[in-house]
Amino acid sequence: xxxxxxxxxxxxxxxxxxxxxxxxxxxxxxxxxxxxxxxxxxxxxxxxxxxxxxxxxxxxxxxxxxxxxxxxxxxxxxxxxxxxxxxxxxxxxxxxxxxxxxxxxxxxxxxxxxxxxxxxxxxxxxxxxxxxxxxxxxxxxxxxxxxxxxxxxxxxxxxxxxxxxxxxxxxxxxxxxxxxxxxxxxxxxxxxxxxxxxxxxxxxxxxxxxxxxxxxxxxxxxxxxxxxxxxxxxxxxxxxxxxxxxxxxxxxxxxxxxxxxxxxxxxxxxxxxxxxxxxxxxxxxxxxxxxxxxxxxxxxxxxxxxxxxxxxxxxxxxxxxxxx
Numbered sequence: 566x567x568x569x570x571x572x573x574x575x576x577x578x579x580x581x582x583x584x585x586x587x588x589x590x591x592x593x594x595x596x597x598x599x600x601x602x603x604x605x606x607x608x609x610x611x612x613x614x615x616x617x618x619x620x621x622x623x624x625x626x627x628x629x630x631x632x633x634x635x636x637x638x639x640x641x642x643x644x645x646x647x648x649x650x651x652x653x654x655x656x657x658x659x660x661x662x663x664x665x666x667x668x669x670x671x672x673x674x675x676x677x678x679x680x681x682x683x684x685x686x687x688x689x690x691x692x693x694x695x696x697x698x699x700x701x702x703x704x705x706x707x708x709x710x711x712x713x714x715x716x717x718x719x720x721x722x723x724x725x726x727x728x729x730x731x732x733x734x735x736x737x738x739x740x741x742x743x744x745x746x747x748x749x750x751x752x753x754x755x756x757x758x759x760x761x762x763x764x765x766x767x768x769x770x771x772x773x774x775x776x777x778x779x780x781x782x783x784x785x786x787x788x789x790x791x792x793x794x795x796x797x798x799x800x801x802x803x804x805x806x807x808x809x810x811x812x813x814x815x816x817x818x819x820x821x822x823x824x825x826x827x828x829x830x831x832x833x834x835x836x837x838x839x840x841x842x843x844x845x846x847x848x849x850x851x852x853x854x855x856x857x858x859x860x861x862x863x864x865x866x867x868x869x870x871x872x873x874x875x876x877x878x879x880x881x882x883x884x885x886x887x888x889x
Contacts, residue, residue, distance in 0.1 A: 594754015778852030
């Protein structure tokens with residue numbers, strides 16, 4: 566199915582607008598992460614999975630009053646509790662109560678019991694027992710998970726760089742990895758800007774987006790190589806523009822349908838899936854954008870730089886003919 570026929574958009578002619586867009590959101594995200602790091606010692610708010618601590622998901626008979634719950638916690642001597650209400654549209658009458666991380670892991674389960682007893686003793690809105698969800702994570706385990714999540718992201722990008730190096734050429738791999746890093750940076754920056762916590766499910770979403778963005782980029786790269794073989798007299802910018810236009814229908818169909826799915830998940834999925842779906846919504850938009858506005862222009866910029874240095878022509882190697 567082809568949505569667009571005869572499209573002739575000069576994508577490379579708009580590269581400076583794309584660069585400005587990327588710089589604005591990248592710099593805004595980095596500044597926000599620096600502010601968070603100065604305040605809480607982490608570039609982004611971390612969920613219980615990473616920072617350690619106790620998180621209780623409590624459901625009440627009636628709509629809970631966050632201020633009264635906080636007053637009940639203060640009356641029981643529980644300080645610095647983080648209390649977040651679920652989406653009122655869900656009619657779940659639920660809140661998330663999180664306590665800061667403990668240096669002594671033996672106190673973690675005791676915190677869970679203190680939360681339950683405090684709600685029963687100092688709050689007149691009965692809690693529906695058993696509690697819907699309780700997470701107790703020690704700070705040691707949280708630090709290990711944080712390290713492993715970062716390594717998983719880096720290893721995935723390194724593996725894709727090696728694959729594209731052998732499948733295409735090193736510059737293709739570098740351009741694709743830079744685009745993926747660009748997508749990850751902006752997605753994490755949005756979490757910092759909106760003050761949303763990053764949990765293990767968010768990391769899973771980011772790793773999914775790395776693969777999604779890479780796949781979209783490879784489709785464009787493959788068409789560029791094929792067109793280089795078929796149109797040797799055209800300049801590289803013309804070939805890149807034509808390749809992007811030829812894959813535009815596929816990009817819009819694939820990304821558009823996926824975006825509608827994750828947008829529905831974000832709207833109707835509830836608070837538990839909010840971080841996961843938010844990462845997918847932002848990442849799919851940015852990943853699709855980077856395949857066109859970041860990865861492909863890098864190929865042209867690199868080859869033009871090499872030509873100016875006298876190290877090569879302005880053309881990239883063309884695709885080999887398929888063996889029958």
